[in-house]
Amino acid sequence: MDPDFLVGQRIRDHRQQRGRSQAVVAGLCGITEDYLSRIERGVKTPTLHVLIKISRELRVPVAVLVGDTSPAEPPPSSTPPMAKEVTQALLVSSAVTTSAPAPAALRKRVNAAWSIWQRSPRRFTEAAVVLPSLIADTEAALRTSYTEAECGALREAQRCAADLYFLLRSYCRRAGRTDLSLLVADRGRKAAEAADDPIRIAAATWNLGHILLGTDEPEEAADVVLRGLGQLGEPRTVEATAMAGALELVGVVAESRLGLRWEARERLQSKAGQHADRVGDGNIMRTVFGPTNVALHAMSLDMEAGESTEALHLADTVDTDLLPLERQFTFLLEVARCHDLRKEDAAVLVRLLDLETLAPEDLARSPLGIQMVKDLRRRVRPTYRKQVSDLAERVGID
Structure with missing residues (x-):
């Protein structure tokens, strides 16, 4: 049976057990009722952030919704560990010789x-x-x-x-x-x-915002953005404008994850977009802020909303060749995820191989990338099975 159908069935069962209608749960999660209906019927695969929102509203662990009900500790991650020399340098103050x-x-x-x-x-x-x-x-x-x-x-x-x-x-x-x-x-x-240094103080706020997004704390990230923008004041230089725009993009992601999709799109267009038009593409404080990054966030919003077709159409218009490797990797990873949502396995494999060529160490450390490789290995047609199995072995999946 299609695993997406099983996930959707579990969501529907837990929703009905709590006496919640599709309209209520969808509204609380910031998605449309039709989107939730398609998830429950196995037609759509929810993104990780949507799945987390649904699990919170239904008060059911994500592991239960995806079928992992084992009470045992999760298996150790195959992600390569952080270099111990770097860890030691950060945690142990060496004498200055x-x-x-x-x-x-x-x-x-x-x-x-x-x-x-x-x-x-x-x-x-x-x-x-x-x-x-x-x-x-x-x-x-x-x-x-x-x-x-x-x-x-x-x-x-x-x-x-x-x-x-x-x-x-x-x-x-x-x-x-x-x-x-x-x-x-x-x-x-x-x-x-x-x-x-006001610009670096703004960059410190931007960094903290990304950590909060990474730990799934969008409300806190949104608050950090407001404080950072307040400290920065009205931007009057290219550097300040770029940092204001970068902070706005953190706010865009935070609002999207809070289910405030219209607010996120408005912030993207009227605030981040205007700043990007003023400064052009650049890399102030290594934020890679500019029109290209704004377009990539627009694509991400479509993907998070489950509109993978629209996201892929937008991806076709974006040129990432001049962006730093890290941003190129994120872009290709999201493109792969869009194909994954559409069950286009050949396209998923092509993009995963592109990611391996671009940054093999990043792929081996990407939870989303690793999960897509695992899912692809489980369902792929015999035509591509050896390629997927070889890729899984190269990135350290047992």
Whole structure:
């Protein structure tokens, strides 16, 4: 039997047990009654965020809705662990045995680390080589006693620290360490505030917003966005406008996950879109904000609403070749998910292979990517079975 039908049947059974109508549950979850009806009939596959909303409204664990009713602990993740050298550098303060690097030299190394992170297909492996010593040297630079005449050097060291911890926020989150992601995000905020740098303070807020979205706390993320925009004030420079737009995009995602889809679209068009038109495509504070990123968020809104056909039509109009690797990966992952919702297995396989070529280490660490590989291996036709099985083995799926 089609597993999507079983999921839909479980949703319907639990809804009826609670005496809820489709109209009520759909309204509370921010989806249409027709969409919920199609989910219950197995015609549509709910996105993860929709499934989470339904589980909350029905007060039923997601695991029960998808058929995993085992009381045992979940099996250990096959996701590659975070490099222990990076973890140790973050958690264990080493004694300073050499002089701290000059801020100018530190800036070059931080920028080089960001280049690896945003451009290298093997960015986890390469970052793990440079980050431990860079963390230690950055902390050493912050502990250095600067004279009054060297206050400019101190501020640059603080800005370098903020930028490094922004990178580490993404690294830790992608490596599955949300706890460390929060730790370094807080360090980045403190460094930005110590440097009295409004743009980096806004970037620290943007980073925190992404962590809250990643831990499924959209209400808190929306509050963070409001505070960040308030601190930033009326943007009067390109940098401030880009950061305001990036914060608005966090608000777009937060509203979408709260079921406020019309509000999310309005924010995307009237606020984020206007900022994007003013600044064009860029990478201020590594946010990749601009018209292309706004278009990618519009595609995501369609996908989250279950409108995969519309999302794919929009994807065909977007050129991501000039975007950093991380954003290209997210885009292709969402395209694969749209095909997955439509049960277009050949297209899903093609996109997953594209993702492996683009960033194999990211695919091995992507929960959504891994789940799509597992689902595809379970249902794929014999024609593609060997390709899917080989892909599953390469990304570490037993």
